[in-house]
Amino acid sequence: MNIPSSEQALMHRAQNLAGLTLGELAEQAGIVIPTDLTRNKGWIGLLLEHVLGASAGSRPEPDFPHLGIELKSLPINEHAKPLETTFVSVAPLTGLVGVNWHNCYVRKKLARVLWVPVVTPKGVPIHERIVGAPFLWSPNAEEEALLAQDWQELTDMIVLGEVENIHGKHGQVMQLRPKAANNKARTQAFDRNGKPFMTLPRGFYLKINFTQSLLQRYLRIN
Known part of the structure; x- marks a missing residue:
């Protein structure tokens, strides 16, 4: 799929997906649907990236780098309630000197997001799940303040050697x-005495209550 030339072109393309099933999208794209998502957790996001023309791949930048837009699929139930937290980025556990909210990767990733809800009723097979109405979002002042506060609290705990006590x-x-393919993955962190040790990689995730509030505001869902 060719890369969308503007935010408007991307939004138009996303709106055209609304109402289609993942089976229809996969068939149009010539992509095989996995039997389950246990081993293919990111498959829906990758399918949407493909049909919408995302170009970042695995590079550390927004999915549409020329537009500064990140793509996030959001599984919801038939009552438009998010079913899980939303991954933002891997959290650095070392090298945090000089990093603050204004220059951190999380803020960059969340500066402009194209949300694509996917209606995922319990027990419904992957190919029958339906793409919902997309919306573009940038944090308002209140949302940014909340995100910055949480990022600072969590980052301070990492720096103080408290990563194992974060819940x-x-x-x-x-x-x-934890954000790892399996429980054998390890990355370096520091304990409260400044000694290095190996621990599970961590990731920043948006909580369900936050994405629920976005759905209510942008899609006027109660």
């Missing part, structure tokens, strides 16, 4: 939790 309850709208 899902930390953060109002964003949390830090």
Whole structure:
């Protein structure tokens, strides 16, 4: 798929997907649907990237680098409630000197997001799931303040050697939790005495209450 030339072109392309099933999208794109998503967790996002013309691949930049737009699929149930937290980025556990909210990767990734809800009722096979109405979002002042506060709290805990004590309850709208293909993956961190040790990689995730509020505002869902 060719790269969209503008934000308007991207939005038009995304709106044209609304109402289609993932099976129809995959067939149009010539992509095989996996039997389940346990081993292919990012498949829906990759399918949407392909049909929308995302070009970043695995590079550390927004999915549409020339537009500064990140793509996020959002599985929701038939009542438009998000079904899971939303991955933002891998969290650095070392080398955080000089990093602040204004220059961090999380803020860059969330500066402009194209959200594509995917209606995923319980028990419905992958090919029957339906693409919902997309919307473009940038954090308003209140949302940015909440994100910045959570990022600072979580980053401070990492720097102070408390990464092992961070749990899902930390953060109002964003949390830090393990992000690894399996429990054998390890990355370096520092304990409270400044000694290096190996731990599971971590990722920043948007909490369900936050994405729920976005759906309510942009799609006027109660």
